Structures are given as C-alpha cells and as structure tokens.
Amino acid sequence: MATAQVLAFMQKTAEDAKLRDELENLLGVGDGNISGAAELDAEELAALRGEMAPKVVDFASQHGFEFSTDELVQVVDSFAQHQAGEISDDEFSGILGVPVNSHHAEHKKQIANPLQRLARYLSKTYLGIDPDEESE
Secondary structure: HHHHHHHHHHHHHHHHHHHHHHHHHHOOOOOOOOOOOOOOOOOHHHHHHHHHHHHHHHHHHOOOOOHHHHHHHHHHHHHHHOOOOOHHHHHHHHHHOOOOOOHHHHHHHOOHHHHHHHHHHHHHHOOOOOOOOOOO
C-alpha cells in the first residue's frame, strides 16, 4: 500500500534528525518535519505539492520508501484539506486507509503486523482515536 509508504516516510521525518535535516535542505523551506498536519507549514505544503514532489519521491526512495509523486501529493493534499476542515475525519481516514471505528475488532487484538501498527499509530496521532480504548 503506497499510501502507507508515504505516511511511514512522513513519520520517519519526526523520528530521524538526519533525515529531517536532509529533507529540509532538499525542500529549501520549513524544518524538514512533515510528520503531520500540524508540522506541515504553508511553504512545505506548496513545495510537496509542486515541483519538489518528484525530488522528494526520489529522496524517499533512496531511504527505502517507495511511492509515486501522485501518491505523495494525494496524502499531502488530504492533510491540508483535513486541517482546513474541508474533509471530515471519516473521509480523511478513508484516504489514508486508517479505520476510525474504535470498536473495530482488529484493534482489540495484539497488533503484530507493521502495517497494522502504522494504522494504529496514525489513528492516535492524526485522528485522535485510541483504538485500544475500551468505551463500550
């Protein structure tokens, strides 16, 4: 799932200072932390949506993340639209492939699959949903 690769790359910018610095130098704007809607400033959004997108895709590929320019732009656009209130949490989670239903059965289990762990993390971080929370 390429969207998961984009999101994993974005999250890695929060965790890896060297990667963040290299991305900042590549973009020429922002701080290189593109891990979430709150971290993406207007200049970074413009760069990631525009002429820098193919360069960012190549850069991510060099670091083991495989996704297309269109996939990067789609994810970045969805962050911007969600932050601006143009799309709902449900629409946002649908684009990202992250379930919003906190009662979803898969979230009740111990999650071993890396993609499931990523979805769980994204649910908590970007949507404010704790899939482990028992609210029945």
